[in-house]
Each structure stands twice: as C-alpha cells, then as structure tokens.
Amino acid sequence: MPLIASADTARANRRRGTAADGVSFWHTLYLGTSRYNMPPGTPDPAADALFPMAFLVEQDPGSTAQSHFHQQDQFQLVVGGSGTLGLHDVRPVTVHFTGAHTAYGPIKASTDKGVWYFTLRNGFDPGAKFMTKPENRAELRAIPGRRHREAVAGPLAPPTVPxxxxxxxxxxxxxxxxxxxxxxxxxxxxxxxxxxxxxxxxxxxxxxxxxxxxxxxxxxxxxxxxxxxxxxxxxxxxxxxxxxxxxxxx
The missing domain is CATH 2.60.120.10 (Jelly Rolls)
Structure with a gap:
C-alpha cells in the first residue's frame, strides 16, 4: 500500500545539515532514511532494492551546491525560493529528473530566500559524489554503459487544464x-x-x-x-x- 507523509508530521524531523561541499541547509525527512539521520554503523540498504527516500531541502540563501551525481534515479521538485540548477532557472513549481550516475548542477540558491526542493528517490543513496574530486570523476567514467539522462519541466505557469x-x-x-x-x-x-x-x-x-x-x-x-x-x-x-x-x- 502507498506510503503517506503529511507535511505536518514531517515538520518534527526538520534539522540543520551541512553537505560535503560545505553548503548548509535545513533537511526535513519525509520517507525512508538518509545519511543525515542514520545511526552510526547502520548498514546501507542494498543499492538494487526498492527503497523510497523523500526529504525536503531548504538550501541557504546565496549558497551553491557543487555539481555531483548519485547512484540512484532521482526527482527534484522545487517548491520554494528560486535559483538555478545547471543552466535552468528554477522556482516553484519546477520538476527535475536525473538518471543514476548522471552529473548535474551546480544548484545556486537566490540571495534572498534560498531555494527549497524535494529530493525523491526509489532506492537508497549514500550521498552526493562531487565532481570536484578526481576519484569521483574517474568512477563516473568507469561505469559501463553509463549515459547522461536529465529532464526538466518548468517553472510551470498556472494550470489551465485539470x-x-x-x-x-x-x-x-x-x-x-x-x-x-x-x-x-x-x-x-x-x-x-x-x-x-x-x-x-x-x-x-x-x-x-x-x-x-x-x-x-x-x-x-x-x-x-x-x-x-x-x-x-x-x-x-x-x-x-x-x-x-x-x-x-x-
């Protein structure tokens, strides 16, 4: 049956976090888990398992999350603030999809309100692998059959059809x-x-x-x-x- 996460309930999980590239943000866990709330020593779920992960990121104003990739397919849904994601201007509502092992970004938050986005995955991911590190670039090049896959819709105009x-x-x-x-x-x-x-x-x-x-x-x-x-x-x-x-x- 579906997993349901109310915003009212999830709000109790709101915590400050700092990514490996130094960017700070508010992190609100909705479904599953992430490296920001896993107890030390907890084994990672299998990479090929169906494992929903959903959390809201409120990236600090004026900050830039460097280009990176993940081992899982991912949707990001921009729901607050504004900024840029790679070459795309983003604000509510923008839908962004990246396939597993697709480098994307950087994510640059506006200087006034920052940028808020859901990160939504169907498999466990241990965290971003930043392209500023040579070993991560080498890992990406070595993946057999890898292809870059990215799609974006928005910012959306007000709806006119159901x-x-x-x-x-x-x-x-x-x-x-x-x-x-x-x-x-x-x-x-x-x-x-x-x-x-x-x-x-x-x-x-x-x-x-x-x-x-x-x-x-x-x-x-x-x-x-x-x-x-x-x-x-x-x-x-x-x-x-x-x-x-x-x-x-x-």
Missing part, C-alpha cells in the same frame, strides 16, 4: 504529471505497474487520501504493485505533481 503531462512518458515509464482540481474532485492516477514507483506531492491546496487530510508539501509514494493512486481534492482544491520512475532493464 491534468497535463509534464515529462514523458518515456518508453521505460519515466513520466511526470500535474493535476489541478476543484474541491471534491477525485484523482485516479496512472497504472503504477508501468514504472518503478510514483511520488505524489501536494504543491497547493490539500488532498484527502486514505482517510487522511494532506496539506501543502505532503507526499505519498506508490509502489509498482499498488493499485492506482486514489484521492480526493480537499476543501481548497488541490494542485499535485505526480512523478514516476523508470523501469530498470532486465
């Missing part, structure tokens, strides 16, 4: 959609079996899901063998972004 496709759908299932619905309208998501997990993030209004009211900046993870995501727009209506990970080659 449902729209933002990314894809790619042959392996990688996709992203936006739903913008009035109070009481029902959402039935795409078949999750076409990808390797879906995240749903409330970017405006509220959503009723599984008997729980989910305010803005709440999220849910839908497993590939779950039924399609089913929810109802709350009393203020809702805007929600759905992001589906690609299937892995057999």
């Amino acid at each position: 449902t729209e496709t933002l990314l894809g759908p790619e042959p392996d299932g990688m996709s992203a959609w936006r739903y913008a619905l009035p109070p009481g309208a029902r959402i039935t998501g795409p078949d999750p079996a076409t990808g390797r997990g879906q995240y749903w993030v409330v970017t405006s209004g509220d959503l009723l899901c599984g008997g729980e009211a989910l305010p803005r900046l709440s999220c849910a993870f839908v497993y590939p063998d779950d039924a399609p995501f089913d929810a109802v727009a709350g009393t203020d209506g809702v805007e929600v972004i759905a992001m589906q990970f690609p299937l892995r080659p057999h």
Whole structure:
C-alpha cells in the first residue's frame, strides 16, 4: 500500500545539515532514511532494492551546491525560493529528473530566500559524489554503459487544464504529471505497474487520501504493485505533481 507523509508530521524531523561541499541547509525527512539521520554503523540498504527516500531541502540563501551525481534515479521538485540548477532557472513549481550516475548542477540558491526542493528517490543513496574530486570523476567514467539522462519541466505557469503531462512518458515509464482540481474532485492516477514507483506531492491546496487530510508539501509514494493512486481534492482544491520512475532493464 502507498506510503503517506503529511507535511505536518514531517515538520518534527526538520534539522540543520551541512553537505560535503560545505553548503548548509535545513533537511526535513519525509520517507525512508538518509545519511543525515542514520545511526552510526547502520548498514546501507542494498543499492538494487526498492527503497523510497523523500526529504525536503531548504538550501541557504546565496549558497551553491557543487555539481555531483548519485547512484540512484532521482526527482527534484522545487517548491520554494528560486535559483538555478545547471543552466535552468528554477522556482516553484519546477520538476527535475536525473538518471543514476548522471552529473548535474551546480544548484545556486537566490540571495534572498534560498531555494527549497524535494529530493525523491526509489532506492537508497549514500550521498552526493562531487565532481570536484578526481576519484569521483574517474568512477563516473568507469561505469559501463553509463549515459547522461536529465529532464526538466518548468517553472510551470498556472494550470489551465485539470491534468497535463509534464515529462514523458518515456518508453521505460519515466513520466511526470500535474493535476489541478476543484474541491471534491477525485484523482485516479496512472497504472503504477508501468514504472518503478510514483511520488505524489501536494504543491497547493490539500488532498484527502486514505482517510487522511494532506496539506501543502505532503507526499505519498506508490509502489509498482499498488493499485492506482486514489484521492480526493480537499476543501481548497488541490494542485499535485505526480512523478514516476523508470523501469530498470532486465
């Protein structure tokens, strides 16, 4: 069944963090775990296991996170502030996808409000590998069959239709959609079996899901063998972004 994380509940997990490149930020864990809250000595989950990780980063104003890569596929969803991500201007709402072992960035936060973004993964990742280190560049070059994979949608204009496709759908299932619905309208998501997990993030209004009211900046993870995501727009209506990970080659 889906994993659900209310923004109200997740707020208790908000902590200060500092990345290996020296950038400081607020880190709020929603689902899974990360290296910022794992007890020392905890073994990493298997890299090929389906392991949802979701957290919100509030990157400090004026800071720059250096270009890096991860071992997992990843969506990032910009929900506050503004800045640049590589060559892209980002502000709410921007969807960014990078495939595993794809270097991206830098992420430069604006000097007034910084930049806020969800980091969403379907597998455990031990942390960023920065391209400023020669050993990380060498590791990336040595990965057989590696290809650079990156896609971005946004910053999005205000919605004009109830449902729209933002990314894809790619042959392996990688996709992203936006739903913008009035109070009481029902959402039935795409078949999750076409990808390797879906995240749903409330970017405006509220959503009723599984008997729980989910305010803005709440999220849910839908497993590939779950039924399609089913929810109802709350009393203020809702805007929600759905992001589906690609299937892995057999």
